Amino acid sequence: MTPFADADFPAVPYPGSRPAHSYVHDADGGWAITADPAALSGWRVDTRDLDDWLADRGAAPMAARVPVLSYGSNPCPSKITWLRTDLGLTGPVVVLRARCRDLAAVWAAGFRVVDDQRPVVLAAYPGAVEDHAVLMVTPDQVAVLDVCEGRGERYALARVASGEVALIDAHGTFDRVPAYVGATTIRRPLLVDGKPVRCADVPQAAAVALVGEPARSDGLTVEAITGAPDPADFPGALFVYGTLRPGRSHWHLLADHAAGPPRGARLAGSLYDTGFGYPAMVLGDGPGVTGSVVPIHYGTDLSAIDDYEGDEYKRVRVVLEDGTLAWTYVWIAPFDGMPLVPPME
Structure with a gap:
């Protein structure tokens, strides 16, 4: 170009x-x-x-x-x-x-x-x-x-x-x-x-x-x-779809940073089953991913959550189906052979 x-x-x-x-x-x-x-x-x-x-x-x-x-x-x-x-x-x-x-x-x-x-x-x-x-x-x-x-x-x-x-x-x-x-x-x-x-x-x-x-x-x-x-302050929301969701095993990592009640949300993409008890999400065309969007306080240090997600995920900004801008964690490691997780309504 x-x-x-x-x-x-x-x-x-x-x-x-x-x-x-x-x-x-x-x-x-x-x-x-x-x-x-x-x-x-x-x-x-x-x-x-x-x-x-x-x-x-x-x-x-x-x-x-x-x-x-x-x-x-x-x-x-x-x-x-x-x-x-x-x-x-x-x-x-x-x-x-x-x-x-x-x-x-x-x-x-x-x-x-x-x-x-x-x-x-x-x-x-x-x-x-x-x-x-x-x-x-x-x-x-x-x-x-x-x-x-x-x-x-x-x-x-x-x-x-x-x-x-x-x-x-x-x-x-x-x-x-x-x-x-x-x-x-x-x-x-x-x-x-x-x-x-x-x-x-x-x-x-x-x-x-x-x-x-x-x-x-x-x-x-x-x-x-x-x-x-701080770039981490914008946007002031995090979309979660696996173990970080309210009521799931690692919600405690995020709970103290919530600036308001979580709400249901969807994002264009697909979920795959890693076989290790947590899902892998990829962006783009797909059945859609159901999760929760959590408003977070300005000044929240997301490094602990980054560490929890590890090198297999990358934190990026995305646009949810309702137009909300939010952070989320996208799978960047290979996912060939992983079964697709059926979409949730």
Whole structure:
């Protein structure tokens, strides 16, 4: 597959332009990615699992990345290259298109220092439907974004509980996705005639001339993130289907980490009988896997459960049949000769 060039998606005027598909970007350009529930990463570059493509470049897999809702210029390929050349960002960045409901990118009360353009901020906006992006980035890449956004000065990194953020090119809805939200008066929404002005309605050339006053609030329900975000915190749920299920032999390993009651759930895939008292799950087409999705506390250390599952399993993010994003453990050892476990209703 031939990469696309930054020149096809200029960053000026702010907030720039971006491809009409999800993509992965590195120093050589950008590649379109497509969703595939059978891939461990959930995505493919051409026919390759995105995790394999990333591994070839010495980069972290999707499970070691943090989702960050990006509603300004950061999803623009040219802006990502600027982050590399000017702020030292390294490694591939994964950009997933996302549809936001009851949220909007609105013009901020102040201006950018670097070029006197007016930046955008995220705000609650009932009835709005806008397409933005979720960047899947490593903690080191988050540190670069912190510098770019002026975290702690102009913006704060926080989990956003308002509105809905759903993938466009795949099935799945984010729960309390992190985003950079305004932290100072100059990064509050600009009110013109008492109302915020959506970036989608007024271009940058006109936005710089807007006259108004800062809003008292962006209307968002958020929870500030302290320090570096941990990829293990996103998503805040674990799908279990064997010995870790409530009432099963090793539920005690998970019980103290549950942030709420488990509920029944299903995932596309198949279960096989290992013959050792625990099942092997593979993703993709199949009769479906019945299990339990358990909400887990932020900051939960999953290493003990990782150790229990062992090298035969890999913890990955998946999308359940109802659209919930969750962690689960997928069998990565050979399963030839194992009998298929009949599906449960």
